[in-house]
Amino acid sequence: MSSDNRVNSALLESLTHRLQRYGMRSVLFQQNMAQKIGVSHTDLKSAEILNETGPITAGELSKITGLSTGSVTALINRLEKSGYVKRERDQLDGRKVMIMPIPERQEQIKSHYQSLSMATKELCSAYNEQELILINQFVEEITKIMDKENNKLMSERER
Amino acid sequence: MSSDNRVNSALLESLTHRLQRYGMRSVLFQQNMAQKIGVSHTDLKSAEILNETGPITAGELSKITGLSTGSVTALINRLEKSGYVKRERDQLDGRKVMIMPIPERQEQIKSHYQSLSMATKELCSAYNEQELILINQFVEEITKIMDKENNKLMSERER
Numbered sequence: 001m002s003s004d005n006r007v008n009s010a011l012l013e014s015l016t017h018r019l020q021r022y023g024m025r026s027v028l029f030q031q032n033m034a035q036k037i038g039v040s041h042t043d044l045k046s047a048e049i050l051n052e053t054g055p056i057t058a059g060e061l062s063k064i065t066g067l068s069t070g071s072v073t074a075l076i077n078r079l080e081k082s083g084y085v086k087r088e089r090d091q092l093d094g095r096k097v098m099i100m101p102i103p104e105r106q107e108q109i110k111s112h113y114q115s116l117s118m119a120t121k122e123l124c125s126a127y128n129e130q131e132l133i134l135i136n137q138f139v140e141e142i143t144k145i146m147d148k149e150n151n152k153l154m155s156e157r158e159r
Numbered sequence: 160m161s162s163d164n165r166v167n168s169a170l171l172e173s174l175t176h177r178l179q180r181y182g183m184r185s186v187l188f189q190q191n192m193a194q195k196i197g198v199s200h201t202d203l204k205s206a207e208i209l210n211e212t213g214p215i216t217a218g219e220l221s222k223i224t225g226l227s228t229g230s231v232t233a234l235i236n237r238l239e240k241s242g243y244v245k246r247e248r249d250q251l252d253g254r255k256v257m258i259m260p261i262p263e264r265q266e267q268i269k270s271h272y273q274s275l276s277m278a279t280k281e282l283c284s285a286y287n288e289q290e291l292i293l294i295n296q297f298v299e300e301i302t303k304i305m306d307k308e309n310n311k312l313m314s315e316r317e318r
Contacts (some may be wrong), residue, residue, distance in 0.1 A: 008284070011291040016279045018298045020272070024207055025305035026182030027189050032225055032312035037209060041200075041282045047216070048183055066191055113179070115311070119304045120175045125298075132170040138286075138294050145278045146184035152274065153191035 033112060038142065039082065042067070044109070046075055047084045051106045055088075055098040066154055084109075178301065192271060198241065201226070205234055205270070206243045210265045214247075214257040225313055244317075 034044040042065070049064055050056070056064075062072040077100055079085045084105045090096035124132060193203040201224070209215065209222055215223075221231040235258055238244045243264045249255035283291060 008288055008291065011288065011295060012280050012283050015283055015291060015295050015298065016276050018295065018302065019279060020207075021190070021211065022298055022302045022305065023182075023185030024204065024211070025309060026185045027204055028223075028225070028309050029182070029305055029312070030186050032309055032316075035225065035316065036312055045186055048179075052180065052183070063261055065187070066194065075270065116304070116308045117175050119308065120301065121171050121180060122199065123300050123304060124171050124174055127297075129167055129170065132167065132174060134290060135294060135297050136170060136174050136177065138282075139181055141282050142175065142279065143181045143184055145275070145282060146181065146188055149275045149278065150184060150187050150191055153188070153195055157191075157194065 029116070035083060037109065037112060040078075043075060043078055043082075043084075047079060047101070047106070047109060050079075050099060050101040051109070055100045057096055057098060061099060063154070145151065167251070169232075196268065196271060199237075202234060202237055202241075202243075206238060206260070206268060209258060209260040210268070214259045216255055220258060222313070225316065253300060288291070299312060 030044060031041050034041045035046065039047070046061065046065055049061065053060075053064070058069070058072050058076060061067075061076070062069055065072070067075065076085065076087065079086065079099075080118050082105075083102060085099050085101055087097050090098050124135075127135065189203060189207075190200050196203065199205070205220065205224055208220065212219075212223070217228070217231050217235060220226075220235070221228055224231070224234075226234065235244065235246065238258075239246065241264075242261060244258050244260055246256050247259050249257050260318045283294075286294065
């Protein structure tokens with residue numbers, strides 16, 4: 001093993017470990033945020049998912065969150081009651097009911113993340129364009145890996 | 160605004176957004192994993208925290224997780240029962256009771272993360288040393304930001 005490989009192997013270990021630590025911090029952050037906003041952790045996560053996906057069906061939300069159909073129905077009821085979403089019949093397929101995120105309320109959620117967003121942007125502005133492109137691409141790739149691992153875990157559960 | 164600034168501003172937006180998406184995937188991943196291992200989300204998170212910190216007191220764990228003292232006591236009872244931790248009197252200060260992670264059981268948890276670790280390492284090995292150092296440093300910095308934001312949210316709660 002060349003000296004370069006040894007260095008890289010230590011770096012890989014370090015990076016894998018750090019990514020795990022960052023992931024854990026994200027979990028803690030979301031729980032802290034849910035407590036601040038006054039919604040449950042699961043409800044906040046679902047509101048965030050809807051914010052990202054746009055209108056989807058209850059079945060699709062159940063698949064992404066891994067919650068049972070019954071739990072998702074109860075969840076949508078809660079989110080509807082607190083004004084984060086509304087149910088609407090799909091204009092193209094009248095049999096489908098879509099869960100529509102309500103933009104104003106979603107903006108309110110986003111505003112709570114402002115402090116984190118600002119700090120993130122400040123950190124990023126210390127990097128040059130080439131570096132930002134590299135990091136951007138890395139985060140995109142690692143997110144794809146997470147998606148794949150999540151899908152694997154969810155399909156194991158379905159079996 | 161120069162064209163360079165515009166490019167960077169779009170990159171900053173994109174990166175901030177991608178980091179949030181990655182964070183959400185981490186939350187989903189941990190929930191899926193908890194379900195697979197058969198422990199609650201909170202319990203798995205706490206076991207992971209202990210794995211990272213090493214022996215700490217119930218008070219310290221309560222501070223990191225944001226759980227009440229009562230909840231933490233119940234949590235430690237559960238983790239002790241499932242063999243993830245044991246309580247031990249501190250050798251230096253007999254009044255302190257430390258929660259000790261049990262290495263074998265923690266290794267079992269880690270083994271469940273193997274698939275993710277392998278995929279992460281494979282991704283990282285596509286980068287050269289200089290790039291890995293940059294990404295490593297970025298992840299470290301963004302984790303510090305998360306820590307700061309978490310502390311802020313937790314101290315708001317205490318007030």
